Amino acid sequence: LSMEQSLRRALERDELLLHFQPRVNLRTGNVDAVEALVRWKHPTRGLILPDRFIALAEETGLIVPIGEWVLRSACAQGQRWREAGFTPIVMSVNLSARQLWNGGLVRMVDDVLTDTGMDGFLELELTESMVMHDAENVISALEGLKGIGVRLSVDDFGTGYSSLSYLKRLPIHALKIDGSFVRDIDASGGPDDGLLARAIISLGHSLHLKVIAEGVETEAQRAFLRAHECDEMQGYFFSKPMPPEECEKILPRTT
Ligand code: G
Numbered sequence: 086l087s088m089e090q091s092l093r094r095a096l097e098r099d100e101l102l103l104h105f106q107p108r109v110n111l112r113t114g115n116v117d118a119v120e121a122l123v124r125w126k127h128p129t130r131g132l133i134l135p136d137r138f139i140a141l142a143e144e145t146g147l148i149v150p151i152g153e154w155v156l157r158s159a160c161a162q163g164q165r166w167r168e169a170g171f172t173p174i175v176m177s178v179n180l181s182a183r184q185l186w187n188g189g190l191v192r193m194v195d196d197v198l199t200d201t202g203m204d205g206f207l208e209l210e211l212t213e214s215m216v217m218h219d220a221e222n223v224i225s226a227l228e229g230l231k232g233i234g235v236r237l238s239v240d241d242f243g244t245g246y247s248s249l250s251y252l253k254r255l256p257i258h259a260l261k262i263d264g265s266f267v268r269d270i271d272a273s274g275g276p277d278d279g280l281l282a283r284a285i286i287s288l289g290h291s292l293h294l295k296v297i298a299e300g301v302e303t304e305a306q307r308a309f310l311r312a313h314e315c316d317e318m319q320g321y322f323f324s325k326p327m328p329p330e331e332c333e334k335i336l337p338r339t340t
Pocket residue numbers: 121122123134135136139152155179180181326
């Protein structure tokens with residue numbers, strides 16, 4: 086079977102699953118959100134990471150049904166956690182360009198929110214190249230999502246080509262600093278240390294956006310980001326993406 090054929094069957098055969106990576110508030114230390122990340126439990130090749138199949142899913146259009154499955158499953162998991170007494174937290178889900186261009190997106194997302202009761206707690210991660218595609222239908226899809234209470238964030242920020250005047254017009258809520266800029270923080274205290282991470286934090290705050298650092302791996306990076314008033318962090322320093330049963334152990338509880 087070709088990779089494409091097996092990916093086509095992955096959905097029917099229930100071979101996809103989600104891992105969740107927590108996002109931690111740098112001020113309070115609380116887990117404020119989790120990002121859902123898809124994995125493929127291949128019958129013979131074992132667990133395959135998205136780097137190995139998302140591009141193929143995008144080329145073939147399979148990303149549309151896969152993306153819908155991811156969204157539905159992530160929201161259903163969020164709902165189960167709430168029902169089990171965990172504090173409601175934001176569920177963040179990655180969106181592909183193909184999904185954004187696909188006409189029925191807002192309607193589909195709205196249906197999922199209604200079915201799972203996750204309204205007000207869904208965030209969708211877009212990339213710079215997706216939102217900088219200056220097309221009226223993109224803006225109207227983003228406005229539509231905002232209209233149904235979905236938060237939007239720009240993933241891998243700083244690696245693409247953002248037009249700042251365009252960014253200002255977009256109905257987005259947060260920027261996620263790409264991990265490469267976080268890796269540059271060496272905590273030497275030198276004038277250039279973490280220069281681009283700091284620039285993105287201040288740009289984001291000027292635009293009244295929340296700023297989330299990705300790929301945080303060390304205590305020095307955490308402290309630096311905290312000192313420069315970055316809002317949240319995500320990365321191996323706190324936790325890797327984990328299966329839901331494991332993620333539950335660190336989720337805040339109300340009851
Ligand atoms: O899970 P991992 O950390 O290996 O993710 C690798 C890449 O795959 C990331 O860029 C992430 O945004 C992307 N990715 C993970 N899950 C999804 C998904 O459900 N949909 C889309 N479009 N991309 C995803």
